[in-house]
Amino acid sequence: MKKGQKLVSVEKKFSLWLVAAAAMHAVVFFLALYFQLWDSSQHLKPKIVSVSLVSLPGSGSAHQYSEEQGSSAAATPVPPVPPRATTHPPVVKKTVQEPLPEKPQPVAPKPVAVELPKKSPVELPKPKVVDKPTDLNKVLERLKQNVAKKTATQPQQPSATSLNKALANLQQKVKSDGQQTGSGSGGVRSSSSGSRSSAGKGVGGGGAADPYKAEIASIIQQNWAFSRQLLKNSYGMSVYVRINIVADGTIRQIVFDKRAPSEYLNNSVKKALEKSSPLPVLPKEEGGRDIWIGFMFTPEGIE
Amino acid sequence: MLDSRFGIFGLLSDAGPVVLMVLSVLLSFSIISWAIIAFKFGYLRKSLRESKAFLDYFFEVYNVDKVFTESENFRHGSLPRVFRSGYIEYRALGDKVDIRQARARVARAVKREVNAENKRLSTLVPFLATVGNTAPFIGLFGTVWGIMNSFHNIGQTQSASLAAVAPGISEALIATAAGLAAAIPAVIGYNFFTQQIGIIERDLEEFSPEFVAAFINEP
Numbered sequence: 001m002k003k004g005q006k007l008v009s010v011e012k013k014f015s016l017w018l019v020a021a022a023a024m025h026a027v028v029f030f031l032a033l034y035f036q037l038w039d040s041s042q043h044l045k046p047k048i049v050s051v052s053l054v055s056l057p058g059s060g061s062a063h064q065y066s067e068e069q070g071s072s073a074a075a076t077p078v079p080p081v082p083p084r085a086t087t088h089p090p091v092v093k094k095t096v097q098e099p100l101p102e103k104p105q106p107v108a109p110k111p112v113a114v115e116l117p118k119k120s121p122v123e124l125p126k127p128k129v130v131d132k133p134t135d136l137n138k139v140l141e142r143l144k145q146n147v148a149k150k151t152a153t154q155p156q157q158p159s160a161t162s163l164n165k166a167l168a169n170l171q172q173k174v175k176s177d178g179q180q181t182g183s184g185s186g187g188v189r190s191s192s193s194g195s196r197s198s199a200g201k202g203v204g205g206g207g208a209a210d211p212y213k214a215e216i217a218s219i220i221q222q223n224w225a226f227s228r229q230l231l232k233n234s235y236g237m238s239v240y241v242r243i244n245i246v247a248d249g250t251i252r253q254i255v256f257d258k259r260a261p262s263e264y265l266n267n268s269v270k271k272a273l274e275k276s277s278p279l280p281v282l283p284k285e286e287g288g289r290d291i292w293i294g295f296m297f298t299p300e301g302i303e
Numbered sequence: 304m305l306d307s308r309f310g311i312f313g314l315l316s317d318a319g320p321v322v323l324m325v326l327s328v329l330l331s332f333s334i335i336s337w338a339i340i341a342f343k344f345g346y347l348r349k350s351l352r353e354s355k356a357f358l359d360y361f362f363e364v365y366n367v368d369k370v371f372t373e374s375e376n377f378r379h380g381s382l383p384r385v386f387r388s389g390y391i392e393y394r395a396l397g398d399k400v401d402i403r404q405a406r407a408r409v410a411r412a413v414k415r416e417v418n419a420e421n422k423r424l425s426t427l428v429p430f431l432a433t434v435g436n437t438a439p440f441i442g443l444f445g446t447v448w449g450i451m452n453s454f455h456n457i458g459q460t461q462s463a464s465l466a467a468v469a470p471g472i473s474e475a476l477i478a479t480a481a482g483l484a485a486a487i488p489a490v491i492g493y494n495f496f497t498q499q500i501g502i503i504e505r506d507l508e509e510f511s512p513e514f515v516a517a518f519i520n521e522p
Contacts, residue, residue, distance in 0.1 A: 271466065
């Protein structure tokens with residue numbers, strides 16, 4: 001009897017310790033989770049200047065940027081560089097959220113065909129510069145509505161033809177450079193219109209027939225190494241990113257307006273942009289000023 | 304909730320069923336190991352402390368009746384338990400048994416209690432050794448499985464870029480990390496308890512004849 005009672009008390013004690021150990025593990029688990037959340041919140045300070053689904057045209061944001069950062073670039077014109085951007089080491093000077101490493105990125109032509117940008121670039125009205133994240137949603141909605149209106153009103157045929165023209169120009173340019181263009185596997189949607197950081201002028205340029213944007217879209221697309229099959233869930237997987245290109249084609253700044261839940265997709269976009277820097281020299285019409293161009297990366301279209 | 308921004312937990316949410324199963328096994332191993340470590344630590348510490356105090360009292364008094372009465376205060380010590388079992392056997396003999404027979408019977412009773420005490424001391428400790436030996440291999444199994452899947456995906460995508468390979472491998476390596484996290488405390492605990500149990504066992508072997516002699520040569 002006594003031995004039985006002793007055994008029961010020992011078992012009780014052990015099960016108590018078992019519960020305590022489980023609780024300790026749970027506490028450690030939640031502490032680790034809390035630490036990671038805290039750490040990510042420390043590192044991911046949203047330095048959002050403005051949000052645009054498609055692009056950041058107009059004088060508002062452009063003016064601000066040129067005042068804050070781009071004035072030196074506008075004042076001192078940079079000597080032109082050869083147009084094939086991928087053969088030069090990138091010189092990315094500043095990134096909003098993650099620093100871009102400087103390393104030479106020779107690009108091997110990939111055996112993928114260049115796909116057409118899926119969305120026709122649309123010219124947008126001048127966006128407001130919004131500093132708060134709550135206002136960003138409003139701006140986002142407004143821009144979406146504007147884009148929807150414009151695409152509804154504009155006939156599809158002209159934009160398609162202009163796009164074809166742009167691509168034809170691009171192909172001619174590529175052929176003349178003597179470089180091979182591979183077949184792309186990307187889903188880069190160059191949905192940008194020209195956001196010209198014109199130091200106050202704010203010319204809302206760009207559009208469907210902008211060969212420069214089509215060209216850089218194709219370069220980024222070629223440099224984008226991404227596989228949709230590695231994503232378990234493609235829901236909500238889209239990255240809105242805009243880049244600031246200075247006159248010599250160098251990507252000066254990369255701003256993630258919306259990050260995807262998958263770091264793999266985010267990193268692949270970041271690396272593609274890094275790899276693509278420096279891009280071809282800006283066209284002369286830009287007048288030696290830097291421009292902002294927005295892109296949307298989604299896993300769609302990649303199989 | 305736990306998307307991939309949140310480091311390890313993001314990787315866990317993307318892990319496959321085999322890796323998750325391996326992780327749950329390792330988690331249960333870790334919980335049981337820590338429970339054993341905590342339980343045994345208290346048990347052995349108490350046993351050592353009380354045995355030492357009992358031995359001090361035993362050599363101080365040397366009267367078995369008094370020592371037996373005092374031993375009731377040392378319920379968790381191994382040496383007091385052995386002494387009590389020998390005393391009970393000695394008192395059960397009566398006056399008719401000759402001294403040689405009495406010595407043999409008391410020695411047998413003491414020996415039986417020593418064996419029981421050894422078993423009691425080493426209960427659950429071998430589980431720590433099992434965890435220490437197997438947990439890294441279980442974790443390694445999860446890692447190998449994850450890397451297999453990762454390579455399979457690479458084959459499907461026909462891309463060997465680091466961006467394609469790295470997520471799967473880092474996801475798989477969590478299993479090895481979890482295996483090591485379960486095994487390291489278990490091995491440390493096992494070594495510590497083996498050493499403590501060894502000390503108590505040596506005490507039991509050394510002082511058991513002393514107890515028998517104390518009963519038989521009682522003044």
